[in-house]
Amino acid sequence: MATVVMEQIGRLFINVQQLRQIPQLLESAFPTLPCTVKVSDVPPVFRELHIRAGYRQPDQSWRYYALTLFQRHNETLNVWTHLLAAFIILVKWQEIAQTVDFLRDPHAQPLFILLLAAFTYLSFSALAHLLSAKSEISYYSFYFLDYVGVAVYQYASALAHYYYAIEEAWHARVQGLFLPAAAFLAWLTCFGCCYGKNASPELPKVAHKLFQVVPSALAYCLDISPVVHRIYSCYQEGCSDPVVAYHFYHVLFFLIGAYFFCCPHPERFFPGRCDFIGQGHQFFHVFLVVCTLTQIEALRTDFTERRPLYERLHGDLAHDAVALFIFTACCSALTAFCVRQRVRASLQEKDE
Template sequence: MATVVMEQIGRLFINAQQLRQIPQLLESAFPTLPCTVKASDVPWVFRETHIFTGYRQPDQSWRYYFLTLFQRHNEALNVWTHLLAALIILVKWQEISEAVDFLRDPHAQPLFIILLAAFTYLSCSSLAHLLAAKSELSHYTFYFLDYVGVAIYQYGSALAHFYYAIDEDWHVCVRRFFLPTAAFFAWLSCLGCCYGKYVSPLLPKSAHKLFQVVPSALAYCLDISPVLHRIYSCHRRGCSDPAVAYHCYQVLFFLVSAYFFCYPHPERWFPGRCDFFGQGHQIFHVFLVLCTLVQIEALRIDFTERRTLYERLHGDLAHDAIALFIFTACCCALTAFYVRKRVQTSLKEKIE
């Protein structure tokens, strides 16, 4: 009996020793990452206005940049805000799919597209902020991918707003041109962002922003018009539509996010104090995520509550809209690929 007890105690002692080795095993699995560096230690293309420290060293292995997901650096919060939001979208997608037959119900396909578009732009943004620091070419490549994701989301939002949120009188006004124009503006937004990034070394920061902001603003004005008309009509009639409140929050959150995208606040007021937390781009991410989440909730309610209306208005439009979605995504991807080739050529000439 005593022998058995001693054996059990010995095993417990060995197990305790193994538990103590776990931190060492984790350290070997996740090696110590190089420290972040100052803005002066990285190429110009990686530097952000009023952000002085927290930059990751370029020209490291891909494994290093993936592991920086768990490191404190000036892009960490930008990565996590959209990464967590992408996971929330997947959960929301699962919940909606339990009640909606995306395959057999053609009127559910625009809802599927907006969920796919939201997940795409959030994932592309997370990858851009996580992996763009590897090299100058990687920086351009992943941000071009980000711009493609944004353009896809712009068209997906336009389609969903036109299909589910629009009122009949506004539908009569815009039905002939809305979706083709939305697709064109989405492509123009992708082109403007990619070209602005490509020529940014030759332009002031404000001019670079104009290439991003002006086409995106045109796209947003068209895409949100069914929602704004719906909000105005509802308040004029004094209706109590539950989706309208979510649509109001969508517009509010987007406008706040747009402000912080255009103006580098609060880091402009506190240079060097927002290197890791509190940057305007981080605040932009948070409010854009909130905008996306309330938008999807509003559209889910519209999908459920307004079926009689959108079935009557749109008929078989969903099939053509999906084809236009694929065409727009392909055009944006090809545009980004073309501008990336131009960047690659310029970088080679600079080295030579």
């Protein structure tokens, strides 16, 4: 009996020793990555206000930047928040597809476009924060791609709000103008963000931000107007629709996120202490993700419960809306490409 007990203890000791070797095995499985550097060690284009450390070294291999997904740096949380959210969107997409026929039901197409656009903007954003540190042209290229995703999502949100969430009174006011205006403002957002990112280095950061914020704010005011009108009408009449609460929180989460996007808080008050966690942009990402998931849940419910209303209001509008979505995406991508070519030529002149 004593021999058996000693054998079991010996095996347990061996297992414990093997467990202790796991961190060493994991460390040897991945190449050693260069340490992050301070703000003074990277070109000005990569520097963020009040963020003094945690920058990745430029001019490394693509493999290095891909592997920094698992490294602690000042963009790690920005990458993972949108990467995980993109995965959640895929899971939701699969779940919704079990009960919704996206191919044969034309009234389901705006919901499909919203899911596609949400996945696109989240994926493009994650790529921008992960890979943009390689070089100046990579920085501009990936952020311009990110802005294409933003424009696509803006139009998709406007379409879904107009199609599923709108009330008859507001539909009568904006019919015929809403979607073309939403497409134009989505493109204007892409152009403004690209131009703002590429604006003259002599301009203050505030001016750069205005080019990004003003078109986005105009687009959001139009895109959200069906939802705001519905919330106002509902509470004015003594609201009993539970979906309106989802729409209310969806708007609230976006506004909180927009505040953190516009204002570098709290790092402004604690410079150097929010280099890895606690940046305003990280809070912006979190609130934007919660906003998107709440929005999708609200519109998914509207798609199910308000079908008689939107079928009567819109008819075959979904087919035209899909064409306008493709047109908006193509115009935004072409704009981003043209601005990128201009940036590339400018960088080449500077190198010469």
